[in-house]
Amino acid sequence: MIQWRLRQVMASKEIWTGQGLLELLRTKAGVDLSHVAVMRLVKEKPKQVRLVTLEALCVALDCSPWDIMDWSPEDARREAAQRLKGKPVRLVSPPPAQPPLFPEEDF
Numbered sequence: 001m002i003q004w005r006l007r008q009v010m011a012s013k014e015i016w017t018g019q020g021l022l023e024l025l026r027t028k029a030g031v032d033l034s035h036v037a038v039m040r041l042v043k044e045k046p047k048q049v050r051l052v053t054l055e056a057l058c059v060a061l062d063c064s065p066w067d068i069m070d071w072s073p074e075d076a077r078r079e080a081a082q083r084l085k086g087k088p089v090r091l092v093s094p095p096p097a098q099p100p101l102f103p104e105e106d107f
Helices: 006-012 018-028 035-043 051-061 073-084
Strands: 002-004 069-071
Touching (some): 006 035, 018 035
Antiparallel strands (some): 002 069
16 A cells, blocks of 8 residues: 655655645746645645656655655555455456468468
8 A cells, every 4th residue: 555645744844835845846846736736746645646746746855756655565465355355356368369460362
């Protein structure tokens, strides 16, 4: 399970508002995100983060991605087992055979 720790990193740098983070992103990282996008990053764990955004956060906050995110493999496995509980596992069938690039011609 991935924990989103942006608020904790901001607090450790004494940045208390989304507006403060927005200004750092503009001045230190040269990235202009919308106020709404920054507030979403601050208030909730994102489902996905572009690497450009993650890098800008790291530059602005002078930290590494692993300061912003923390991964617990045990929790991830437990959550996966809960999702799979009682559900059949669907096996993926192999892709269909590809026809030859130059089929033989019979005259």
